[in-house]
Amino acid sequence: MKIRIAILGSTGSIGKSLLEIISQNKKKYEIVLLTANKNHLDLIKQAKKYNVKNLIISNIKSFHILNKNKNKNKNKNKINIYNNYNSYNKIFKKKIDYVMSSISGVDGLIPTIKIIKFTKKIAIANKESIICAWNLIDKELLKYKTKFVPVDSEHFSLWFAIKSANKFNVEKIYLTASGGPLLKSTNSNFKNIKISQALNHPTWSMGRKISIDSCTMMNKVFEVIEAKHLFNLPYNRISILTQPSSYLHAIVKFTNGLIKIIAHDTTMKIPIFNTINLFEKQMIKTENLNLKKLNNLELKKVNYKNFPLVNILKQMPKKISLFETIIVTTNDCLVDLFLKKKIKYNQIHTLMIKFVKNNKYNKYKKIKPKKIEDIILLKNNVSSDIKRILIKKYV
Numbered sequence: 001m002k003i004r005i006a007i008l009g010s011t012g013s014i015g016k017s018l019l020e021i022i023s024q025n026k027k028k029y030e031i032v033l034l035t036a037n038k039n040h041l042d043l044i045k046q047a048k049k050y051n052v053k054n055l056i057i058s059n060i061k062s063f064h065i066l067n068k069n070k071n072k073n074k075n076k077n078k079i080n081i082y083n084n085y086n087s088y089n090k091i092f093k094k095k096i097d098y099v100m101s102s103i104s105g106v107d108g109l110i111p112t113i114k115i116i117k118f119t120k121k122i123a124i125a126n127k128e129s130i131i132c133a134w135n136l137i138d139k140e141l142l143k144y145k146t147k148f149v150p151v152d153s154e155h156f157s158l159w160f161a162i163k164s165a166n167k168f169n170v171e172k173i174y175l176t177a178s179g180g181p182l183l184k185s186t187n188s189n190f191k192n193i194k195i196s197q198a199l200n201h202p203t204w205s206m207g208r209k210i211s212i213d214s215c216t217m218m219n220k221v222f223e224v225i226e227a228k229h230l231f232n233l234p235y236n237r238i239s240i241l242t243q244p245s246s247y248l249h250a251i252v253k254f255t256n257g258l259i260k261i262i263a264h265d266t267t268m269k270i271p272i273f274n275t276i277n278l279f280e281k282q283m284i285k286t287e288n289l290n291l292k293k294l295n296n297l298e299l300k301k302v303n304y305k306n307f308p309l310v311n312i313l314k315q316m317p318k319k320i321s322l323f324e325t326i327i328v329t330t331n332d333c334l335v336d337l338f339l340k341k342k343i344k345y346n347q348i349h350t351l352m353i354k355f356v357k358n359n360k361y362n363k364y365k366k367i368k369p370k371k372i373e374d375i376i377l378l379k380n381n382v383s384s385d386i387k388r389i390l391i392k393k394y395v
Helices: 013-023 040-049 061-071 085-091 106-118 127-144 153-162 197-199 207-215 218-231 269-276 308-316 323-339 345-356 359-366 370-395
Strands: 003-008 027-038 054-057 081-083 099-100 121-124 149-150 169-179 236-240 248-254 259-263
Touching: 003 013, 003 106, 013 027, 013 099, 013 106, 013 269, 027 040, 027 085, 040 054, 040 061, 054 061, 054 085, 061 081, 081 085, 081 248, 085 106, 099 106, 099 269, 106 121, 106 127, 106 323, 106 370, 121 127, 121 269, 127 149, 127 207, 127 218, 127 236, 127 323, 127 370, 149 153, 153 169, 153 218, 153 248, 153 259, 169 218, 197 207, 207 218, 207 323, 207 345, 218 236, 218 308, 218 323, 323 359, 323 370, 359 370
Parallel strands: 003 027, 003 099, 027 054, 054 081, 099 121, 121 149, 169 236
Antiparallel strands: 169 248, 248 259
16 A cells, blocks of 8 residues: 655755655655645646645745646646645545655744644654744644654654653753854854855755854754754753764763764755655665764864854743744844845844843743744734834844
8 A cells, every 4th residue: 555645845855855765666655745835837847747636835826827727737637736725624535644844934834733633644844833833733743643753854863862762861962063164264253254155055955044044053043942842851951062074963862871873974865764764674875884974073062152143042941932933033034134135144143132132022931832823923023023123223
């Protein structure tokens, strides 16, 4: 029997990587649903190649283009095209086997939570969903008895290392960070860092936004928050170490004195492959053990002068709150402004730290997300505040 799957965000890098894995054994899988935001050209190509009968494209303009061309499609197999995620009820008549959720940003929250009840297992690559709404996701997972697997290389490595252990036996976990292009920089203010410099990641090929997050190490701040939520550990038992080659992804120190170290090639295909093929007799082609990298890991503590945003972790509340939405939204807005050349690179740091210390938002540290609408509303309000207050004052 074929494994029935859905891919949320199939035209992004995670979605495309999963499709490449599936293409190696197409007879094993049946893709029930693919989704995208605007990229209707790639979406329809994927649908034809993998014989997918259901598509969701959320951008209304792209939706109309697809519908307009629908009648011109000579493909004998009918393709159902939908514009929103309320269509799940029409698409899924019974639980499918696996969902990959890889829609980026807070936009991925609603489709991720809504699809949980329709699948036996969900792999979530959308870190904003986990950061802002893990309590809501976890509630749905328990309610519908859906298994969960993290997709980020660090969190999958941690999950793999401690899945059979009692969390009380975990003394400390370490997330590794490449440090990006500015790891060894001696520039103290970073005012003149160009966009091209910040995007020039030495080991990973990523989108523009995540590349900037890697450069500032804000992505690692998010990953610490994720790890705290996923593994139910306090912040003082989670640390960041820089590791330039990106070969080592996680370290777990147990109370019995043992230490597990998880390493793999610098490719997301390995964690993605394992989320769908875990414990099955499947193989993925990888490089031989890289002794040169293992002998030159260069593990170091974070240099806070180069990566001041890591200090934001000191501002985080002990329990999940709406404050996480403020952190995510503020960073999204500031990175967008930098990429549009409206602020300098160093202002990502200065404005971010000023904003998170704003007394107006301290109250949210004590407010737990109760529904998706709470998060969406706060995201919109914070975005408006940045445009109205911070940008006028500092840009």
